[in-house]
Amino acid sequence: MKQQAPPDLFEPGLFDGTRFYDAFAWYRANDPVSWQHPAGEPEGFWSVTKYHDVVSVHRDSTRMSSTKGMRLDSTDRAVDAVANKMLIVSDPPDHTRMKRVLIQPFSNEVLARAEEYVEKVVADVVAAAVRNPEPDLIKHLARIPTDVICAIMGLPRSDWAWIGEKTTEAFESPSEVRRITANSEIFKYFYDLVSENRRTAANDFINTLTTRTDSSPQLTDEELVFNFSGILAGGNETTRYTLASLTHQLAEHPDQWSRIIEGEVDPSVATEEGLRWSVPGMHVMRTATEAVRVGEAEIEPGQRVVTWIGSANRDAEIFDNPDTFDVGRTGNRHVSFGAGRHMCLGSRLARLEITAYLRTLRSTVGSMQLEGEPRYNGSNFTWGLNELPVVLSA
Template identity: 45%
Template structure:
């Protein structure tokens, strides 16, 4: 079977799954050449191998890039200062410092914000009856993270569009330009917050967050560390929730019995449904690591300097781990998906993304009896961050909710 994971077209058509089914069965540690040269990379498609590499950050480095197609100069500019392209010990210290802003002590404030945003968005959508659901899905994480960071409301839409370009555009020059604009924006915002701190995430990171240097001393985060990681927070917050929310509604429209099942399960069904949505959609398609020494994966020799790609979308369909993996089941248990990665690089915003999806499900279960597709779902053509970019739907408003609304008037 011809495998070309650098071709974006199959991702745009949502028909790349058979390639990974073949790889898992026939070549789980697969050498993938690159066109026009001798370079290439290893493709890991099995859950066990991917988990093993994620867990072995001493052998497999993130500092030389975390995705295929990255600009080496851009990677060099942020390495060891941005979490996703850092290795221990600096990654450990930086993540521990940033965790102060995202840890359990911050969740009540974040949860209250999420519930407010979700309530507003779903109420706005219910008034329309028909809409492109991605318009709602992309606004949820964008409004939440922009409010958390104290970004002026007038800039929210622009920031959201820029973030999509920075991480999803197939054009490297577009991605690079968008990242530069985001960095410049946060440099200006950080300058304002250093001079006049407020009750927001950027102010907290700038003034109250310290990095333990490992020798008994602590230091504030540098401007570069703050700016680069604010960019990372934007991407992680926006892309995962957007694509997972849209993917969920897509499946509920095709499988209304799953929506009915979730309604019947009540509050106890929300957490497993969120995990299944994350497994099914897996917006973070692949991650890249570079071997720092000779090693082997599942009996295959890997040389120092070799690039190794971890295909989360394949791990989350692995027949050895998931019963009936190509079925969407909101009550699936257990669910050992790797939608947020694994090990030291487990996504910092995973808790927030889960809460956003759960809050959205709860609000929609109250308001809607289901969803009908009014046009085809369109997918973006990316082998890195992937999902639905357009989902025309009709919202089937709940008669019980409408009656309750009328009774309350």
């Protein structure tokens, strides 16, 4: 893995496939906390690639702030508009206050009631994929997280397809204008929904979040709108990428699929390997509020720190044979949902959906055939497959 010059993490096309894993391996071995200053960018940042360093940054909410943005291509104007109003770009005490409210719809009790519906959605989607094969299986898989999160949020069924399309466009469109426009349309949609519910109180999901209790302070309408967008994106994009990646790996590794079919490996265990392998959230950014040491690097106040989840999930100090897809991997300490205060709110829901998908595949699908070249979206932030030519057969 030795080479004379460090790999360029901003080489065009690096994330169009999986070549970036070699770059991450070089940095873990040679320069695990490295200073990066991409050409044409006004400022640089610290790049963190080893598991323990990544976790330490995520858990340090005192010296590592989220309010300056949590992704590399954030604009100051966009971040300032939502800082301390949106969970993912907030610090305590605002983060604590908002999370206390927003975690309610994702409690074990609520998700237990949702499990039957999740199973039904997954069964319908898999049956449709077997009955009507598409050149791109993702056209079917995308329905699972979209239908589930929209149902939980109590959104009108007639809006679900539009919401799925706009969420994907907001993250994946190669056009910055289209991404901004899609985000604006989503914000407008939720603003209208919250305003209407103030008059009608017809949406139980919103009512749960707007009912003040001693332990649950009320959120402003602006905070509701911003965080609804975040919930929608988190519940939709990341789960879809994991479902696609997991299907791809099982199709390419029939021996791993056989372990699930034959009952050697429980779907809930295979779910964790799917999450480790897929890494839908590739990087997370923080900004140092005071001097702090990360690994061997001395971080100065105001400097940005980027943690690479995709690298942490392949750290050989934590995972045996990290570059091997192993559905039976136990003690799977992946950080695909983050760590610390900003651990993903929807992690339990995502696990529920993915495990239900594997159980349904096991009981209804006989084979998975890869019939072309999968394509990746090329993003170094929300990374994953956006085209998967796999055919499911009964």
